[in-house]
Amino acid sequence: MSSALSKFNVIQVKYGERVTRKSIVFHGFANSGEVDEDQPMDYSFWIARNDKAIILIDTGYDVAGKDWLGETSRTPPPEGLALLGIEPAQVSMVITTHxxxxxxxxxxxxxxxxxxxxxAEYEYWTAKFEENGLVGEFTAAADLEVIMRAGEEQRLRLIDGETEVHPGVSVYPVGGHCPGQLLTLVQSKSGPLILASDAIHFAEQLEKGWPFFAHTDLDEMCAALAFAKELSADTGAPVIPGHDPRVAAEYPALNGPAKAIATSLG
Ligand SMILES: [Zn+2]
Known part of the structure; x- marks a missing residue:
């Protein structure tokens, strides 16, 4: 008996938001000749689920617990999961995009x-952790320690190149924003999808070739933009940028108790 791939429902779950400026978030915006304006930013994580597995792509954070950049909490991720009827214990894999x-x-x-x-991500942050305990970094030591512990428990899977981590779910290390930034390609029920996370924060970056201001390697970030476009052209998969409110505006809300925060991507 052949085992057909069981495709995924892919859901974006919004947990927070903030408003920034285009001139702040887009590298080189001042030279673009465009007029500066507000840039709303959504904060989300993603779920790929089928009848066999529930996979999370990122986990969000506790917005009320610590002020990083003035984000506003919408629905904390644990509540978002509960509204979707998902118990944390049912999640078999968490892909951390960075x-x-x-x-x-x-x-x-x-x-x-x-x-x-x-x-590359793991090595970069564990080295910094040893150097300075992550003081002044955009990564919390307590979270990194959880990931280090997963390593001790033999449940950390470190990726060096394009890898199918689960049937129908592949990751691609692209770097740029962070040394080990991942793109995720998911075979959804309506076709393949590229979850770009912070390789591409906003769709406008794809349209205009604008890098994001925060990067560890600018050339790599530009190469990641080009790679996402190529992968999209090769697979027919749309690119879902990681922080763009357009996604929730353009894709349908998921019917049910999580309707206000959950977007059905495929
Ligand atoms: Zn982010």
Whole structure:
């Protein structure tokens, strides 16, 4: 009997938001000749689920617990999961797209899940942790320690190159924003999707080639933009930027108790 791939429902779950300025978030915006304006930013994590598995792509963070950049809390990620009828214990895998605070803040909720990360990301942040305890960095030591512990427990999967981490879910280390920034390609029920996370914060970056202001390697970040476009052209998968309010505006809300925060991507 052949085992057909069980495709995923992919859901974006919004947990917070803030408003910044285009001139702040886009590298080189001043030279673009465009008029500066407010840039709203959504904070989300993603779920890929089918009849066999529930996979999280990032975990969000506790917005009320610490002020990083003046984000406003909408629905804390644990509540968002509860509204979707998901118990943390049902999550078998957490893909951490990179280790910034807004992407791994609730990683401790999943002490039984396999944690996926790029090796470059892990090595970069553990080296900084040893150097300075992550003081002044956009990564919290407590969250990194959870990931280090997962390593001791043999449930940390470090990725060096393009890898299918679960049937129908592949990750691609692209770097740029962070040394081990990952893109995730998911085979959703309506076709493949590229979850760009912070490789591409906003769709406008794809349209205009604008890098994001925060990066560890600008050339790599530009290469990541180009790579996402190429992967999209090759697979027919739309690119879902990581922080763009357009996503929730353009894709349908997921019917049910999580309707206000959950967007059905495929
Ligand atoms: Zn982010």
């Amino acid at each position: 280790f910034h605070y807004d992407h791994i803040g609730y990683v401790h909720l999943f002490p039984q899940a396999v944690i996926v990360a790029a090796r």
